[in-house]
Amino acid sequence: MSKEASFSGEDAICASVIKDKPVSPMGVGETDGINPRTVSPTSFESLGEPSNSSVEKHGDDRPPNMSLLHELAFVGVIISSQIVTQVGVGQGLAPMKIVGEHFGQYDAGKLSWYVAAYSLTVGTFIIACGRAGDMYSHKKLFLFGYAWLSLWALLSGISSYSNSVFFDICRGLQGIGPAFLLPNGLAILGRAYHTPGRRKHLAFASFGAVAPFGCCVGAIFAALFAQLVKIWALAYYVMAGVGLLMTIASYFVIPDEDKEEFAREAAGQKFDYYGAIAGIGGLILINVAWNQGPVVGWQVPYVYILLIIGFLFMAAFIVIELTVAQPLIPLKEMSPATIRILSTIALGWATFGIWLVYLWSFCLDVRHESPIEVGVQFLPTIVAGFCAAGLTAFLFGRHVEPTVMMVIALIGFCIPSILLATMPVHQTYWSALFVSFLIAPFGMDISFPTATIMLSNAVPRNRQGIAGSLVATVVNYAISIGLGIAGTVVRQLSPGQDPQSLLHGIRIAAYVGVGLSGAGIVLALIEVFLHRKVPKGL
Structure with a gap:
């Protein structure tokens, strides 16, 4: 089969991402020790379809030395990391007022902050954790x-005997766990299914599908424990306990890396400590400023000082990464x-974070429904997610251009915000x-x-951590920063706490989401246009 004949929509987007040089588009650096399937602008056959040898050996692209049962357990353990990550969001959101x-x-x-502190650390630490996995073992x-x-x-639950500040700290530190889970779980999947x-x-797709399920499960059980059992800490x-059980299950289900191959791939790699300090510090300071601004006001000196220092850290991070x-x-x-x-991903998921939090407030504070009722109302998102x-x-299997799929996704982010901004209260x-x-x-x-x-x-296989890290970082950080942006706009335009001001503030936040997702749609359409200009022989 010729390269031109095997060139699909999925291949084309990768061609547009990769610069014309024999390294990964994300910039892997040295090519020594990279698997023969390493992608380059001249080797797109491996992106479009499984190799013949893989199909003959496994009947498709099943990971080597795995039975069907083992493969199901393996994928289940990996996607469980996405479930528990979203459970963490739901369990902070549902009983928020009860905990307050x-x-x-x-x-x-x-x-x-009960939600934002968790999302902040998930998004901030992912890249460093993914890079560490590339060097020291994704499984470990x-x-x-x-x-x-x-x-x-556990400590978040125990914080019920302390105060709100300690609870916020525990929630933030809890988020570091998913920061290790998500990029390394995605890297393990990427290495196992190295043949597309x-x-x-x-x-x-299953990894993404379980996100609504995790959020709903977390919200419903947290609401049950807080509203009926009257012990909100029980959710934590x-x-x-689930985290401990999954640690044990993961140890037995996830195959060990080939030590010789992994050592060869990791040989000579060094961890960028200065970049990690500058990047993590900058992201945390900027996010704290954006989320504290709506709380205490942007005129408070420490808020804008934190923001300025955060941008200086990020400037230093860029200089370090370039040198x-x-x-x-x-x-x-x-x-x-x-x-x-x-x-585009950032604009879409910032919209989603705004929609999720302010829709919850709309149901609780404006429609006066209980946390359990709202949690049950979210159940259709599970079916819609799958x-x-x-x-x-299906679309990937039919070689639909990924750029077109991104346009569809951004429309899916935009419509729920439009509905939230316009739906009657009763x-x-x-x-x-x-x-x-159904749409979100x-x-x-x-x-x-x-x-x-x-x-x-x-x-390439020895840098799968960066692939999972970048997307997961953008997703989780965008959720947190989006809430700060919406909160700032709401505080300026509708600062009151009476029912009418509260409803007006929710509408304003929803329109902020519409604006962000609308910008994302435009950006995605631009990508579709540019992608279709890529020569087919590239």
Whole structure:
């Protein structure tokens, strides 16, 4: 088969991401020790379909030495990391007001930190954790992530005997666990399914599909424990137990890396400590400033001082990444297409974070429904999520251009925000509210696996951590920073706490989401236009 004949939509987007040089598009640096399937601009046959030898040996692209039962358990353990990550979001969101009352906190801005602190650390530490996995074993750091999550979930529950500040700290530290789990779990999938094909598409689509399920499960059980059992901390104790069980299960189910191969791939690699310090410090300071601004006001000196220092840290991070031999994020090798893809993802998921938090407030504070009722109302997102994942795998199998799929995803982010901005307060659940629950998962579960597969196919096996890290970082950080942006706009335009001001503030936040997702749609359409100008022989 000729290269031109095997060139698919998935291949084309990777061609636009990769610069014309024999290294990965994300900038891997040295090519020594890279697997023969390493992607380059002249080797796109491996991106479009499984190799013949793989198909003959496994009947498709099943990982070597795995039975079907083992493969199902393996994928299940990996996607469980996405489930528990989203459980962490749901368990912070659902009983937010009940936990706030327990600690004597009633300010909406301070309550938002119960979710924002968790998302902040998930998004901030992912790249460093993914890079560490590339060097020291993805499996070991995946196990460490579950153990860490278990510990700080336990301490989050124990913080019920302390105060709100300690709870915020525990929630933030709890988020470091998923920061280890997500990139290393995706890297393990990427290394196992190193030959693109039906199984890889299904595995990555399933990873995205379970996100609504995790958020719903976390929200419902947290609401049950807080509202009926009257012990909100119980949700965190259960999470600690689940984390411990998954640590044990992962140890036995996930195959060990080939030590010789991994040592060869990791040989000579160095961790960019200065870049990690500058990048993590900058992201944390900027995020703290954006989320504290709506709480205390931007006129408070420490808020804008933190923001300025954060930007200085990020400027230092960019300089470091452009000068060191082995950066955390190889900025030199990132093409404009890569940046556009990640920017589109950021705009979509910032919209989703705003929609999720303010819709929850709309149901609780405006429609006066209980946390359990709202959690049950979210159940359709589970079914819609699996349908969206199935659609994603189907479209990939039909070689639909990933750029087109990103446009669909951004529309899926935009419509629910439009509905939130316009739906009447006392309208029946089965109208705009129900429709928004059906549409929102299509934004989540098309954008995440599409971007992850695109980047995973475009980097070599010894740098799979960076593929998972970039997408997961953008997703989680965008959620947190999006809430800060919306909160700032709401504080300026509708600062009151009376019912009418509260409803007006929710509408404003929803329109902020519409604006962000609208910009994402435009960016995605630009990418479609530019992608179709790529010569077919490239």
